[in-house]
Amino acid sequence: xxxxxxxxxxxxxxxxxxxxxxxxxxxxxxxxxxxxxxxxxxxxxxxxxxxxxxxxxxxxxxxxxxxxxxxxxxxxxxxxxxxxxxxxxxxxxxxxxxxxxxxxxxxxxxxxxxxx
Amino acid sequence: xxxxxxxxxxxxxxxxxxxxxxxxxxxxxxxxxxxxxxxxxxxxxxxxxxxxxxxxxxxxxxxxxxxxxxxxxxxxxxxxxxxxxxxxxxxxxxxxxxxxxxxxxxxxx
Numbered sequence: 001x002x003x004x005x006x007x008x009x010x011x012x013x014x015x016x017x018x019x020x021x022x023x024x025x026x027x028x029x030x031x032x033x034x035x036x037x038x039x040x041x042x043x044x045x046x047x048x049x050x051x052x053x054x055x056x057x058x059x060x061x062x063x064x065x066x067x068x069x070x071x072x073x074x075x076x077x078x079x080x081x082x083x084x085x086x087x088x089x090x091x092x093x094x095x096x097x098x099x100x101x102x103x104x105x106x107x108x109x110x111x112x113x114x115x116x
Numbered sequence: 117x118x119x120x121x122x123x124x125x126x127x128x129x130x131x132x133x134x135x136x137x138x139x140x141x142x143x144x145x146x147x148x149x150x151x152x153x154x155x156x157x158x159x160x161x162x163x164x165x166x167x168x169x170x171x172x173x174x175x176x177x178x179x180x181x182x183x184x185x186x187x188x189x190x191x192x193x194x195x196x197x198x199x200x201x202x203x204x205x206x207x208x209x210x211x212x213x214x215x216x217x218x219x220x221x222x223x224x225x
Contacts, residue, residue: 004159010176010212033212033213035215040218041217041218042122042205042215042216042217042218043160043205044215045213045214045215047211048211048212055211056211056212059117072213091159091160098186102147102148102161102209102210102211102212102213104165105150105158105162106162107152107161108159109158109159110159112190
């Protein structure tokens with residue numbers, strides 16, 4: 001079946017612009033995660049949804065970052081007033097897990113954001 | 117929160133040799149330990165995982181061991197092949213995952 005998809009794959013923004021990154025999880029997956037991956041680093045957790053509920057947003061670096069999943073499927077990560085330090089690959093992952101505890105996370109291809 | 121340390125940061129081996137990557141974690145509540153392989157410009161792909169009720173798991177040339185007392189886990193790749201060259205990440209967690217900084221494995225023919 002179809003895996004996790006993300007769009008756009010590449011985004012170039014001028015400093016100060018707002019951007020919106022989309023994630024389509026695997027159909028039926030309850031949990032959805034957003035990560036930020038800087039060059040040469042491991043993915044860093046940003047936020048986590050179980051269905052439409054945002055259960056953990058402790059990794060969001062500032063109040064310029066906002067994520068939503070209004071119908072428990074597609075999710076959008078929005079970054080307002082982008083800064084150069086926001087340049088990174090933003091990865092989305094989904095898993096089947098519906099209870100506490102982890103299940104296999106399947107990653108999307110990522111969106112590479114470059115802020116000029 | 118959880119803190120995951122991964123070593124080495126780079127590892128070069130000859131084709132056919134074994135490769136071992138080690139990780140430590142800090143949160144005793146973590147119960148899930150996956151390993152991901154990421155090729156340049158690609159998404160992380162799960163290669164093997166282990167849960168805290170198991171000490172060792174093997175899948176063909178890949179094995180993972182877990183020592184909960186010492187809070188460390190390791191990835192073992194035997195009979196390495198050039199196509200094993202990639203960055204490998206360990207992770208640990210309960211409801212969310214914390215990743216290590218990665219190990220770049222280079223397998224020379």
